[in-house]
Amino acid sequence: MTKMSSQSPKQTLFAEFAAIAKTLGHAHRLELLEQLAQGERSVETLADRTGLTVANASQHLQHLRRAGLVATRREGKFIHYRLADETVLDVLATIRQVAERNVAAVDRVVRSYFHARDDLEAVSRKELRRRLREGSVAVLDVRPEDEFALGHVPGALNIPLRALEARLAQLDPAQEIVAYCRGPYCVLSYEAVAALRAKGFKARRLEDGLPEWRAAGMPIVVGGA
Amino acid sequence: MTKMSSQSPKQTLFAEFAAIAKTLGHAHRLELLEQLAQGERSVETLADRTGLTVANASQHLQHLRRAGLVATRREGKFIHYRLADETVLDVLATIRQVAERNVAAVDRVVRSYFHARDDLEAVSRKELRRRLREGSVAVLDVRPEDEFALGHVPGALNIPLRALEARLAQLDPAQEIVAYCRGPYCVLSYEAVAALRAKGFKARRLEDGLPEWRAAGMPIVVGGA
DNA sequence: AAGTTATTCAATTATTCATTTGAATGTTCC
DNA sequence: GGAACATTCAAATGAATAATTGAATAACTT
Numbered sequence: 001m002t003k004m005s006s007q008s009p010k011q012t013l014f015a016e017f018a019a020i021a022k023t024l025g026h027a028h029r030l031e032l033l034e035q036l037a038q039g040e041r042s043v044e045t046l047a048d049r050t051g052l053t054v055a056n057a058s059q060h061l062q063h064l065r066r067a068g069l070v071a072t073r074r075e076g077k078f079i080h081y082r083l084a085d086e087t088v089l090d091v092l093a094t095i096r097q098v099a100e101r102n103v104a105a106v107d108r109v110v111r112s113y114f115h116a117r118d119d120l121e122a123v124s125r126k127e128l129r130r131r132l133r134e135g136s137v138a139v140l141d142v143r144p145e146d147e148f149a150l151g152h153v154p155g156a157l158n159i160p161l162r163a164l165e166a167r168l169a170q171l172d173p174a175q176e177i178v179a180y181c182r183g184p185y186c187v188l189s190y191e192a193v194a195a196l197r198a199k200g201f202k203a204r205r206l207e208d209g210l211p212e213w214r215a216a217g218m219p220i221v222v223g224g225a
Numbered sequence: 226m227t228k229m230s231s232q233s234p235k236q237t238l239f240a241e242f243a244a245i246a247k248t249l250g251h252a253h254r255l256e257l258l259e260q261l262a263q264g265e266r267s268v269e270t271l272a273d274r275t276g277l278t279v280a281n282a283s284q285h286l287q288h289l290r291r292a293g294l295v296a297t298r299r300e301g302k303f304i305h306y307r308l309a310d311e312t313v314l315d316v317l318a319t320i321r322q323v324a325e326r327n328v329a330a331v332d333r334v335v336r337s338y339f340h341a342r343d344d345l346e347a348v349s350r351k352e353l354r355r356r357l358r359e360g361s362v363a364v365l366d367v368r369p370e371d372e373f374a375l376g377h378v379p380g381a382l383n384i385p386l387r388a389l390e391a392r393l394a395q396l397d398p399a400q401e402i403v404a405y406c407r408g409p410y411c412v413l414s415y416e417a418v419a420a421l422r423a424k425g426f427k428a429r430r431l432e433d434g435l436p437e438w439r440a441a442g443m444p445i446v447v448g449g450a
Numbered sequence: 451a452a453g454t455t456a457t458t459c460a461a462t463t464a465t466t467c468a469t470t471t472g473a474a475t476g477t478t479c480c
Numbered sequence: 481g482g483a484a485c486a487t488t489c490a491a492a493t494g495a496a497t498a499a500t501t502g503a504a505t506a507a508c509t510t
């Protein structure tokens with residue numbers, strides 16, 4: 001990265017910025033970062049979640065670490081990776097923004113697969129916080145248990161999407177339900193809302209997902225089910 | 226980019242995001258974008274400013290265009306490139322932020338070459354706007370004439386850095402001077418401030434540069450010297 | 451100390467990328 | 481129409497990157 005000492009300071013900086021961008025320039029690494037946005041993770045877990053081999057995940061993670069995007073912590077035989085910084089999420093968010101605005105293909109996918117927009121309008125973070133205080137809403141976290149354990153919205157009930165059908169009895173049909181999952185492009189909460197509505201529940205999505213909730217400084221509870 | 230139709234929507238999106246990031250992952254392209262942040266430019270001008278051959282600049286520009294980061298407009302024999310969107314600047318800014326926070330090499334360069342921090346504290350945009358209204362300050366644009374012509378702070382005097390020494394007489398020694406140039410890592414204004422101070426002027430830098438001023442919604446004047 | 455497990459390293463192969471060169475478009479000007 | 485110019489294209493080169501494999505570390509367990 002910093003081989004040439006004979007370049008101007010500006011060129012040095014641009015080379016470093018480029019190195020960061022280049023590191024973000026791979027779908028697998030973005031997936032790893034999305035996972036890490038939920039919380040700390042071991043290499044094996046990450047490999048599992050992203051469908052990569054352990055060796056391959058390890059390589060990509062090291063790439064991310066060299067670029068300063070993630071950090072590690074050893075605990076026994078495990079090495080836990082985490083995002084280096086909240087600003088990493090900001091970069092991802094701005095890239096999304098550029099893509100949604102300027103890449104037709106992205107706009108198309110987002111429109112067709114995600115926001116069946118007019119239909120499933122999302123609840124804003126502020127609105128959810130207000131209604132949590134009032135107690136006028138039930139919050140449903142449809143992510144896997146372990147992600148829930150790493151942090152969730154206070155008072156949220158954790159029912160992973162695949163278990164939802166079987167556990168409908170735990171939900172109060174009288175109260176409106178707000179479902180959330182991993183982030184803006186996580187389909188879990190969309191599917192949860194669709195499933196709940198089919199069963200006659202009043203349900204909506206939270207805008208984005210837990211990492212964005214956390215990043216916005218909203219309250220988080222850490223710990224078991 | 227969009228070859229596989231057999232992937233999930235999320236994977237499609239991540240692949241598109243990665244394509245954008247990868248496009249940003251080259252120092253030359255970042256330099257081109259920095260130039261474009263000043264305003265529209267022809268290929269030859271861009272090649273000139275960045276020290277690239279025309280063919281090479283053209284290739285990189287097309288790469289940027291394919292990624293949706295820049296747009297073009299033909300005018301006679303010239304093809305003018307411009308940023309596709311203001312959000313492109315946001316991505317660059319967040320990458321800078323991550324780099325300054327998490328890459329030691331960047332922090333080092335920024336500290337040593339740029340903010341001789343405590344010494345040359347920058348004027349905020351808001352403060353400059355206020356003082357412009359009051360008329361309690363002289364604004365100095367030290368970029369080349371053509372960049373000045375593409376847009377500048379109202380009332381700014383344009384003296385490119387290399388002409389500064391010769392044109393000191395145009396400046397009022399009684400009034401404080403605020404100098405600016407292309408952006409956070411443009412050295413021109415640092416050097417201008419240093420030069421002015423050496424001559425006994427009271428001078429400070431504007432934070433960042435013109436593109437950021439513009440992006441913040443501050444007033445801009447377009448047109449000749 | 452030997453075995454187990456999590457992660458990384460090193461070496462290999464296939465692929466993609468950056469740059470240069472010279473030719474090809476498309477536009478203006480005469 | 482033909483010369484002059486700005487830009488792009490196509491092909492070729494060398495360099496960098498991604499994924500796989502099997503071996504090497506490093507920590508825990510017994």
